[in-house]
Amino acid sequence: MDAKQSEVKPGTAPFPSAAPLRKLNLNLLYPLDAILRARNLTEAGREVRLSQSAMSHALRRLREHFGDDLVIHVGGEQQLTPLGLALRPEVQRVMREVDGALNFSLAFDPMTSSGTLTVAASEAVEQMLLGPVLGNLSTAAPGLNISICPLDVARPERALDDGADLLLLPGERTLERLESLPILNDQASCMIWAKHPMLQDCDDLTEAQYRAARHIVARGELTESFPLDAAGAEMLRARHICIRASSQATLPAIIIGSDLVATGSMWLFQHYASMMPLKVVTAPFARRPNQIVAQWPRHRRDPMLAWFVDQIRERRQQYPGALQ
Missing domain, CATH: 1.10.10.10 (Winged helix-like DNA-binding domain superfamily/Winged helix DNA-binding domain)
Structure with missing residues (x-):
């Protein structure tokens, strides 16, 4: 190659054949x-x-x-x-x-501002955590609209693709690229009818009792997200599942008057038991907490979203001993 041809003039691009930027x-x-x-x-x-x-x-x-x-x-x-x-x-x-x-604003006045947030959460978290927060919005933030969409625990990024502003998901499933706020620690427990024919006097289920029981599960059950050891995971797989309910909310009505055992969120089950003739008993699994985490995109500096996250943060105070 000729020396003049190979010479690059000062201030010029060294790769003249590079593809032009498409605008x-x-x-x-x-x-x-x-x-x-x-x-x-x-x-x-x-x-x-x-x-x-x-x-x-x-x-x-x-x-x-x-x-x-x-x-x-x-x-x-x-x-x-x-x-x-x-x-x-x-x-x-x-x-x-x-x-x-x-539509960005530097301020959010809950009494006068308006807007919409989309929150992705499991049914259990929606009932246990979001329910009381949403019920208070009519007086705390009358102009704020909330849309809740189901969370695919196995692929939470799908919720972001579908427009979710906020995710409430198990700590085991958090996404590294998002901002995170630990909300509370949950663990797997069992729920039975308070007058269960064989277990009403039990506070802790043994492995033998758990394996011998008739079980009910609900669509969207989160037991797969609980950090269980190998023995606990095997017990879940080996359960004798007699009924598959359409949702978590229908579990109490089916369990009352039956010999069925449900496995799931301790906090949600305790909420049910506070209102109905139900009893929460300790599952025969290793007691490892499952942290529920709020996540949102790092680039979001939205005061409306920050205000709503603060409401969830305040709500978690009603779960004593649930925080790290």
Whole structure:
């Protein structure tokens, strides 16, 4: 190579063959988000208030930018391409952050401010912890709306993709990239009818009693998230499950008057037992606490979210001995 050709002039890029940065007009984010979520282009245009021709023009520019069709028609129905499917949660995340930035406020007055928060939590945590907090909002923050969505304990990041602002999840499942606040320590316990035909005088179940019992489980049962040792995990797998209920909330009505045993949150079961003829007994597992943690994105500096987290923080004080 000629010396003059190999020489790099001061102030110039040493890699002239590098691909140029592709820039996207940020105004196309709104049509892109609508296109990736709507059933067809007309519906997408209606959502962002653009005409059919304007949406077609936007889609053409987006296809040129990504080098992909994004949406195709198969059998008369619109379907996303693999790239379109992969883009959808990413674009939704960006749109949430844009919306948060444009609606950001340095102050939140619970008596006069308004807004909406989406919280992902298990049914047990919703009843045990969120219920009292939400019941107080009508007087504490009348303009604040809360939407609760179910938490997939095995994949909590899905809740973030679906728009959750706050996660309430077991400490074993926390995500490293999020801010965290330990709320309380829970542990696996058993709940029985107060007049259980064989166990009403027991405060602690033996392994033999647990294995011999008839068990009930509920959809979304969180026992898998409790940090059990190998022996405890094996006992759970070996249970004689007689009834599978639709939710945690139906357990008391089914257990009362029966010989069934439920396994789950000590705090939730004690809440039930305080109101109904139920009894909480110690499970025959190693007593290892399961920490419930609140998590939210690190970039969120939202005073409304901070206020709501403070309400949960205050609520946890009603669980003596539950904190680290």
